[in-house]
Amino acid sequence: MSADSHPTLPPVRLHSDAELARDALGAPLFARAVRLARWAGPDTRVGVGGELVTAQLPEAAAVLGLDTDDADSPGYASQAWRVAVDTGLVDVTEPEEDGADGAEGDEERFGTAAPGEDLALVTGGAPGDVLDLWLAALDTVLADAAVPDLDDLVDALDAGGEIDFDRLDWNPGREADFLDGVLANLYLLTVTEGGAADEPVPLPVLAASMVVPDDMGEPTDAVLEQVSDAMMRLDDQFRQLEPIGLVEFRPVDEELMAEADGTPEPEHASTGRGEDGEDGRPVADDEDVSRYGMVRLTPLGLYGIRARMLEAGVDAPAVGELAEKGADALLDAVSFYSENAAQAEIEQWLAGREQPAAAAELLAAARGDDEGGPLRRLRCQQALAPAGPEAEPAVRSVLDDPELGGLARVWLAERGVSDVPAPDPEMVFWLTVDTIAAQLAADGETEELPLLMETLTAHHAGFFEQVWRVEHPATAYVLEAMGRLHPDRKAAKEARKAAFKARSRRPA
Structure with a gap:
């Protein structure tokens, strides 16, 4: 989406930088990254990519207060370390490559780590400094969320133990664009007046917004299957995005997935299409919908997605x-x-x-x-x-x-x-045209507009015999609208005749 002559998105109401910085510091994943940055020191060993070596992960998990008997704890510690490195909270010196002077060829080499200069900004910087660090952390998490899960990677291994990317059907750019599109749609639903606002969005609705064509009536079975696949991708991705404070997320009900043999049936919830609801969506009670997953951008999430949009050149105003x-x-x-x-x-x-x-x-x-x-x-x-x-x-x-x-x-x-x-009559007529033109520009042809037209013209005998002469650039346009919308049929006919006269008097 590119910037235009006027905002392409409604304005968002953001919390203050101080409030948002507090939210960033309280985000579990960012807080863990800060804690590991303070722990880093001479005894910390890293591999060739700056990652913590496997032997260090139990200690890092313990520093974070994680259950060291939990098989997932090393993964949480590794992710937090990666965020700390990518944001500059930690500086790493990677091990020397093979063949470096003084290095033994068969000896395992490790790099070192130390708190980075940016760590001081967590407590000594301005709120904007903290938010910049958080945005860098968000970039890391979004990149991770666009990577296939471990099971998919294992399934895609070839006979030689290498990943077969053709079999995996994973395109990094495409996956990143998909996630960016989902978050943009969630942002739009949140900021649009009459949209989600503070209400969570059902996962099927969000998935359908990325899959179901706008001009499609009833979705086909093939499209519904794509919606189901998208829901599963989003379920996994939002689980990863919640710890950084971007969203509040209620995952898809595990029992529901088991009942459907791992694939939920989104047609039982609102996908944004259907025949039963007033807006064309199937009717489902709140409990049914929530089983398919619910997501909501946090105030920090609104700030983060807007910042990414601005960086991409999108006009995303803020109140x-x-x-x-x-x-x-x-x-x-x-x-x-x-x-x-x-x-x-x-x-x-x-x-x-x-x-x-x-x-x-x-x-x-x-x-x-x-x-x-x-x-x-x-x-x-x-x-x-x-x-x-x-x-x-x-x-x-x-x-x-x-x-x-x-x-x-x-x-x-x-x-x-x-x-x-x-006012003189000329000013009265000019103001009438200007007022209706403004209402048309602001809200279009609303239900209230015919009443406004009737009110503005009721007290002026011969209104349409005179108004077409008004020197206003919108005179003909307004009269044509009155010809369509005026509740009095006789007045509407007069308006159409006046519109023709107004068009005729304008120079070619």
Whole structure:
């Protein structure tokens, strides 16, 4: 996904860097990496790739407080060590290669390890330093999660004990892209208004988002099998991603997998397709769905996925990042936000600014006869709504402005100001066109829009006989919409005739 002239994703509400840094330090895998970095010293032995030698793993597991009798503990210790090395929490000196001066050819050689310079940032650095270390750790974990599990690797060994990659059917780039796509979809479901938000996402829904074509009606058996395979991959991958603090994850029910001979049947849960639900999804109760796995991005996970998107060139805005920018940048950006997200961004922009200056800057930025002008003025009106009497001089100064005079009158009237001059008919018609154009740009053809159209035109006799002459770039467009949506059939017909006139008077 590439950046565009407006945000490609809804803005995300992030926790503060201090809160996120605390979450990073509390992530089990990152905390283990820090603990091993502090343990590293002259007696620590590493192999040619910087990994802990097998003989050191029980001691490392004990340092981490893991059960040394548990067969999985050495693996957990090895993973934590790898994260410590990759993030710079540990510096390793690898063993010399065979044939180096002074080395015995048959003698096993080991490298050494010591705490890295970056370890001091864990306690002495700024929150941003901690988050940078965590992001480096996340890269390591994501790379590991894209590797096939051990059973698949064993199955792919050829007669000579080498991995047959053709048999394994594993493409590192493809697997990494798949996981990135899954996390991007999970991010979008979380930040989109009306999406998952704080609710966990069923694993079948996430798997289907990567497998089922958008234009497919009822999924075929072959597609459902692909969804099942994707679910199993995701189940394994999210198990690996949870310890780094990226997600909260409820795995697929082991009994369910046993019942289905290792392959769950996603059609029993919502895959995003079907006929029973209002949105076309099969109906299943919460308990049934949860058995197929549930996943949710943590606040730290939202930060991490957004950081990766930004690095890839994706426009992924965050609420509050416009606070130090001008009103022109603010209105251009929030024009494409949902109303609630726009309000949150506007409130942060207004905080700490003097109301008179802020109001004047907003009004100046709202001008313009370009396509985005109506929506900028709508957001300007939204931004000025909470302003108090201090903003009145700035608002009064634009009463005679052909583009802002209507907006100013509405603002003053809402505050009960009595000496507001009545607008001339031309301004009334212009404001009507601008208002409907803004609503169409903001929300499209909503159920409420016909009522707005009826309200705006009801008190003006001969409205459609005059409005087509309005010098507004959206006049014809608005009249065509009114011809489709106006609840009064006679008025709708008049609107269509007026739209034709408006089109005809424009220069070719």
